[in-house]
Amino acid sequence: MVSRGRRTVPLLAVLLLGGLTAPGLAQDRPAAQPAPKAASPAKPAAPDPAFEATKAAFEVLPEAERKAIQDALVWTGDFNAVVSGAFGRRTFDALTAYRTWAGGADPLDPRGRAALLAAGAAAKTAARFRITTDPATGAVIGVPERLLAKRTTLQSGTRWQSADGRVTLETRAFPPGVETLDHLFDEATAARLNRKVTYKLRRPDSLVVTAETGPGLSYIRYDAGPEGVRGFLIGYDRALAAEVGRLVIAMANAFEPFPAAVAKPAADVPPVAAAAPPVPIPAGSGTGLVIAPGRVLTASAVLEGCAALRIGQAPARVLATDPSGLALLESAGMPAPAQLAVRVDPLAADEGLIALAPGPDGVLAAPANPVPDGVIAPLQPGAAGAPVLDRLGRLVGLVARYPMAPRRVAGIVPPARLALVPARAVAAFLAGQGVAEAKPRPEGGPGALAPALVGIACR
Template identity: 55%
Template sequence: MLRRARTRSFALATLTILAAGSAQAQALKPKLPAAAPATVPDPAFEAMRTAFEALPEAERKAIQDALVWGGDYNSVVTGGFGRRTFEALNAFRARAGAQGGVLGPAMRAALLAAGETARKAARFTVKPDPASGVVMGVPEGLLTRRSALPGGTRWQSADGRVTLESRSFPQGETDLDALFERATAPLNDRKVTYKLKRPDFVVVTAETGTGRSYVRYASGAEGIRGFALGYDRALAAQVDRLVIAIANSFVPFPGAAPAAEAPRVEAKADAPKESATKGMPKPPAPAARPPATQAAMAAAPGPMAPAGTGLVVAAGRVLTASAVVETCPGLRIGGGTGRVLKSDPARGLALVEAAGLPAPAVPGVRANPLASEENLVVVAAGAEGIAVAPGSGSGAGGVFAPLQPGAAGAPILDRTGGLAGLVARFPSAPRLIAGVMPPTSFALVPGGTVAAFLGENGIMAAPPAALRDGTLGTVAGVVGKAVVAVTCGR
């Protein structure tokens, strides 16, 4: 996915400025003991890595995004683990006095809550800017004044000490070379602190006696698009993290044709400056791949999230949430047409006929309600295939998990393999962080209701068979190939 890889590579290179190339990044980095030499295993680092990498990608990204908002993480959000993520997690842990293991549920919940609180306080909103055509986040709580520019938009703080501008130039009006030269031209009061020029993007940061600036442009078939941010040096503690958040959210060409994925560099996003920026791969020629953000997904073709998830409960019979079939004309399941046999909106369930699907080993249904904080596993269909997400029972009788579009109707299992219910619905307009849905509380259809509905339709649910090994993979294996994507035909 060229645009996603280019955007990530672009963000990686530019955020390295803040992470290692300037004094402001040093101010953001937590003051922790030096890492052990590379040749000496660090047990604490490896324990944190193991716990972090066991989480779904969506939750890993949400954690890194929350660390950005807490001021502990100053790199691109990729879901990859490295020294910066390790130090940031330890900084948050020390400051918050987090309990519950290396990266336990309590610590993750506290971290995500803190990040969301900071994000809401800034009123950080990621959305398209019609004037320039870009998609990016704007801290509307700080930048309260908005005005139009030729080919862009200007946002400013009430006191004028922070200014963010989106910019665009049609094909042929200028080029990256000219913009780069203008941004790096010698001025008496300006010192360029970092500059990077690639065939398809440029980044320049600079400082004056009283201010800092960050300029970024990307070129594409539609011309050149970018943004510039300038702010008072005295506001660095507040604005530095916003620079990172804006850069992580920035998509210059959300409506462009999808492109092939460049060699992945996000594993190095957490690495030292030298390995992160030197020898970045040049993107290959375009081919079909999805865009980088939810807004872009809505504007361009590519693998989209299904309408929902189904669970094959008998030969040719699929159980899903009624919310899925209510808004999905032309149901398709497993490449074939689906026909609604029964929909019960009052209970939130629907049974769909899908010819050709073999009878699965239906998991036993759990009748007793979930306990708050009980460990759960959700198996859902997504844009990239079946996804397994850890979750927990919420106080409102739902499930708290990092689910993504397409999760409505997904089976929820307890750690013994019992079917505890189905995800009742997914928000029609989810609020995304760094392009993904953070862990959120979702309503569920309880297992007892599922068993009753199946019985009324001639499908008998078996009692749950207790598992001894309650790992994510083992529990997800209970439903195996019985989880299918429900899509909408035209």
């Protein structure tokens, strides 16, 4: 099942509904208008005000941002169609579903969009979803490496498998003249004992077949081109459908059987990032998290050498500091406080974390890997005080300080080791300041804290 807030829909159903542009995935469509009644055929159907307002707000965004929103909604479990940037009923329903379980936050306004993108990035990071060129086939494939940790080279492709063997992904490639789509389609749809084909699609240059086999589900896709036939197959235990469902949708969206010959940037680095000039950041600037009305938590390193702090346009004053490396500030006009919960149990060595920090275009979410007393993360200047969270949105710690002269590559600071003020110290500090730990929303995740993030500047 694919989670949609508190509702679920069958995975194979969402893969098959609607017109198909990417094989096996539904294409988003404009809202269907009801047919006029026979008695008044000239009367146009009444528009849906909510749909039209959401469409206008969505379509005013650049295409890259529209696609990023749809991709994030795939990872939150709300969108189950092609990530194309086009607006239709599926995008509208997904935005509505996300808004409902996110407590009314508008995913199209700047702060709500930052929270949504952070939630999607956190889910993608937690899955270790890596888009890469499969050297065995030449196809571009998205692989959730946390789940599919075992990798084996096959004669005609690559196999990824979960540790327990309940999920298997395989890529396959056949040179021109070796295999045909007709033969592969006949083989995939042939009658077999205890196997039921639930959907089949045959086009001149592609095919998709889904099936049920006892307790298992499967998805098969092949594409034909001048370089032969390439495709992938995934099979998994039906009991894992809630977890694997969104991964199948993400893999189908990411799959490119015959990618262009031009070099592509790494999947987790925006194409413009390496070429963009560094954004000037005032000396002493940092990141803060609103944890009570008018109260902002940050790292005390942000205060060093700073005589006048500002948050946005408002001045800020220091209420308290702590030897552990924390500071509590007071400022007016702050956003609503975060529902902050801290994590006190140990981290696994390979656990995926997410760091949040303000950037020139809103809140940025960066993947982080735990190391003793800190994390390795691609954070940029201004990240001192940035919260580091686990996949449930619990605070693991705050970035204690940021290097004064970080190493840059094409204007961007690559991943670096950063010390953390641990969550236990944060909890003790806040308790001493009379700020009680809150219970986060069950499905909030790391993105729930994004609206409470602020940038701190030193004049």
